Amino acid sequence: MWPDTQLTRALGVALPIVQGPMAGGVTTPQLVAAVANAGGLGSLGAGYMDAEAIRSAIREIRALTGRPFAVNVFVGEPRAEAASGVDKVNEAMHVYRRELGLEAPTQLKGVPLLDEQLHVVLEERVPILSFTFGVLSAAWLQRLHSAGCSVMGTATTVREAAALADAGVDLVVAQGAEAGGHRGTFLAPVDRSMIGLVALLPQIVDQVRVPVVAAGGIMDGRGIVAALALGAAGVQLGTAFLPCPESGAHPKHKDAVLSATDESTVLTRVFSGKPARGIANRFIAEMSRHDDAIPPYPIQHELTTDIRRAAAAAGRAELMSLWAGQAAGMSSSRPAGEVVTSLNAQVETLLRRLRG
Numbered sequence: 631m632w633p634d635t636q637l638t639r640a641l642g643v644a645l646p647i648v649q650g651p652m653a654g655g656v657t658t659p660q661l662v663a664a665v666a667n668a669g670g671l672g673s674l675g676a677g678y679m680d681a682e683a684i685r686s687a688i689r690e691i692r693a694l695t696g697r698p699f700a701v702n703v704f705v706g707e708p709r710a711e712a713a714s715g716v717d718k719v720n721e722a723m724h725v726y727r728r729e730l731g732l733e734a735p736t737q738l739k740g741v742p743l744l745d746e747q748l749h750v751v752l753e754e755r756v757p758i759l760s761f762t763f764g765v766l767s768a769a770w771l772q773r774l775h776s777a778g779c780s781v782m783g784t785a786t787t788v789r790e791a792a793a794l795a796d797a798g799v800d801l802v803v804a805q806g807a808e809a810g811g812h813r814g815t816f817l818a819p820v821d822r823s824m825i826g827l828v829a830l831l832p833q834i835v836d837q838v839r840v841p842v843v844a845a846g847g848i849m850d851g852r853g854i855v856a857a858l859a860l861g862a863a864g865v866q867l868g869t870a871f872l873p874c875p876e877s878g879a880h881p882k883h884k885d886a887v888l889s890a891t892d893e894s895t896v897l898t899r900v901f902s903g904k905p906a907r908g909i910a911n912r913f914i915a916e917m918s919r920h921d922d923a924i925p926p927y928p929i930q931h932e933l934t935t936d937i938r939r940a941a942a943a944a945g946r947a948e949l950m951s952l953w954a955g956q957a958a959g960m961s962s963s964r965p966a967g968e969v970v971t972s973l974n975a976q977v978e979t980l981l982r983r984l985r986g
């Protein structure tokens with residue numbers, strides 16, 4: 631019974647509430663530690679961080695909490711060749727570069743290497759690794775398990791959940807179509823993998839033996855109780871933690887989330903080349919016209935890096951990626967520890983009421 635579930639037992643946390651990893655600086659060590667200290671599982675979104683940045687964030691988290699926490703990485707396919715459309719897409723983005731006073735990039739910066747990131751996770755004895763965008767290799771799963779690290783993989787379909795369970799992950803995160811940020815999709819085309827959490831969760835629970843964590847659109851005790859009823863061992867919330875004072879999200883991003891409604895978000899590839907859910911803005915509206923030519927991740931991500939950075943520095947929300955889930959309209963800005971404590975209290979009240 632709540633809060634004692636397969637998740638709390640597997641991961642050694644008091645509450646089956648996971649603060650979702652949010653790469654790009656949102657999940658600061660302060661946010662991760664505040665959630666951990668309140669009894670939840672904080673996750674560092676390390677997908678875009680190089681090895682040394684991950685190491686120093688882990689050490690900062692450890693200075694702030696003695697509780698378990700997770701590090702999250704991207705398990706992608708090898709870098710794709712740039713498609714022929716790159717020049718056209720790059721040209722279409724010159725208008726933003728001109729507005730922001732930028733030159734066209736002469737060289738792409740590249741993305742951090744997974745092996746180097748995982749070596750730090752091992753060396754620093756991180757208790758929990760979560761990943762998205764694919765299946766971690768058998769060799770790494772075995773190495774992490776031998777070091778006592780629990781591993782969580784992200785699925786957006788039943789087939790992906792089965793592939794993760796077969797590979798030997800300890801928990802599966804079921805990412806419903808409602809979720810903010812990138813889709814973890816790696817098997818079927820994304821338009822076939824946009825399955826709402828109410829449909830996805832029980833089908834995954836029926837398919838795999840490992841505990842399942844529900845993600846997507848959960849913002850309060852009602853969402854948590856619904857997920858438990860559908861068979862989840864725990865929940866993962868991203869958008870709900872994004873406006874917290876401890877979050878590193880840009881103030882304009884927090885404002886956009888706090889003023890969003892259920893109609894605010896769209897699925898888009900224009901920022902990174904990978905489909906992700908975010909608040910509609912000018913960049914998405916204009917660049918969607920070139921959708922067919924947009925190169926795959928990480929090429930488009932690298933092409934837009936300078937624009938996103940300069941837009942953030944100038945506070946130009948219309949050119950920034952404002953990732954958020956479909957339930958952003960229910961968000962509020964409170965310290966992360968309070969969010970966790972309040973979620974727990976809401977679940978307890980609701981369960982008492984339902985028992986009658």
Ligand SMILES: Cc1cc2nc3c(=O)[nH]c(=O)nc-3n(C[C@H](O)[C@H](O)[C@H](O)COP(=O)(O)O)c2cc1C
Pocket residue numbers: 649650651652653656675676677702761762784805808809810811812845846847848866867868869870872953954955956957
């Ligand atoms: C800004 C943002 C960034 C995200 N980055 C990651 C990430 O790096 N890795 C990952 O596995 N999930 C990522 N997600 C997904 C969250 O961890 C979480 O599963 C999701 O937000 C749950 O749906 P919700 O936003 O409706 O709560 C991100 C979500 C957001 C909103």
